[in-house]
Amino acid sequence: MAEKIIIFSGKQYSGKDTVARFLLKQMPDYKRFAMGDVIKLEYGKQKGLTYEEIEKNKPVYRQDLIDLGNWGRSVDPDYWLKKIISQPGKIIVTDVRVWHEYEIFKAAGAIAIRVEASREVRAKRGELIGENDVTEIGLDKIKDWDYVIENNSDYESLKKKSLELAEGLKG
DSSP: OEEEEEEEETTSSSSSSHHHHHHHHHOOOOEEEEETTHHHHHHHHHOOOOOHHHHHHHHHHHHHHHHHHHHHHOOOOTTTHHHHSSSSEEHHHHESSHHHHHHHHHHHHOOEEEEEEEEEHHHSSOOOOOOOSHHTTTTTTTOSEEEEEEOOOOOOHHHHHHHHHHHHHHH
């Protein structure tokens, strides 16, 4: 069981992965997980492959990973969420996107961080796709985030906010 869990939410190009990277540098006792990572780790264990080998050749393994992900969810809709929560140590989950995931992680004691950026700023960072998909809007109504990081400025400003957040989380 994870000792501590920090989860991130935010729309595409909001900066959640960047904030998570800053935190991981300041808090090296944490391990990063994206939702798909645990599927890749399980697949690697089954096939004798490293995570890096799977990442490097993702197109080769993509269908198998999809099939394994679907298999786990057919066994239990929360199968992969439970796998992440069962990881030892301290973890950061970089991409919580829907209400159910949020609920499961919060029930496990997770600290929830939302990274916000305006649509205009996010559109300058990359092409916005599927803006009305549940994975983009599913957590918009949540108001009780433990922390909210506003990221409508530059990289240095985000870095400063992230370092302040890391200090608060350590204390």
